[in-house]
Amino acid sequence: MTERLLVLTRHGESEWNLKNLFTGWKDPGLTPKGVDEARRAGRQLKALGIGFDIAFTSALGRAQHTCELMLEEIGQPNLATIKDWRLNERDYGDLSGLNKAETAEKYGAEQVHIWRRSYDVPPPAGESLKDTVARVLPYYVGEILPRAMRGERVLVAAHGNSLRALVMVLDGLDAETIPSMELKTGVPLVYRLNADTTVATKQILEG
Numbered sequence: 132m133t134e135r136l137l138v139l140t141r142h143g144e145s146e147w148n149l150k151n152l153f154t155g156w157k158d159p160g161l162t163p164k165g166v167d168e169a170r171r172a173g174r175q176l177k178a179l180g181i182g183f184d185i186a187f188t189s190a191l192g193r194a195q196h197t198c199e200l201m202l203e204e205i206g207q208p209n210l211a212t213i214k215d216w217r218l219n220e221r222d223y224g225d226l227s228g229l230n231k232a233e234t235a236e237k238y239g240a241e242q243v244h245i246w247r248r249s250y251d252v253p254p255p256a257g258e259s260l261k262d263t264v265a266r267v268l269p270y271y272v273g274e275i276l277p278r279a280m281r282g283e284r285v286l287v288a289a290h291g292n293s294l295r296a297l298v299m300v301l302d303g304l305d306a307e308t309i310p311s312m313e314l315k316t317g318v319p320l321v322y323r324l325n326a327d328t329t330v331a332t333k334q335i336l337e338g
């Protein structure tokens with residue numbers, strides 16, 4: 132039987148995650164903890180006997196480095212990896228670089244939660260999750276899903292919100308339930324898909 136394996140992993144902790152700064156399309160690197168998280172994710176997958184035929188990541192360094200470290204730990208350091216901006220984190224617009232706690236003090240915790248976790252309310256000059264879905268989903272359907280459907284084992288190393296966009300579709304979440312869904316850094320989501328592209332099983336490899 133064809134195995135349709137799709138593994139999604141948010142990048143390891145970044146330098147701006149540690150400083151509690153809105154990051155979006157800015158390009159800080161991983162912290163030492165983020166490097167450890169990425170390597171641990173690779174080791175967890177290897178322990179399950181999971182390897183890959185193709186990897187996808189974004190145009191941002193924290194995701195690319197996470198992908199490289201995971202593949203190194205799995206023993207596939209030279210695996211073909213496709214880097215595409217459509218998997219980038221949601222653009223946080225004018226909030227990029229601002230401290231999240233200070234922003235909450237200035238605009239209110241509720242407003243910041245809405246900017247961070249709602250479906251269709253964008254941060255100032257940034258992307259809403261709905262905007263992010265509008266670029267991630269077509270890329271998934273056009274470039275990633277066909278490979279999984281023909282039995283290629285696929286790794287996607289990306290970002291908290293570009294992956295929330297994907298998980299929303301895979302898990303059948305809606306605008307009311309997506310705000311409560313968060314993805315931890317460096318924790319692989321292991322999906323196996325049915326022939327009709329729906330989700331057969333999902334495993335979250337908590338640290």
Ligand SMILES: O=C(O)[C@H](O)COP(=O)(O)O
Pocket residue numbers: 152153154155220223247290291292
């Ligand atoms: O871009 C960022 O700030 C983080 O990677 C994700 O931010 P969020 O968890 O506030 O959406």
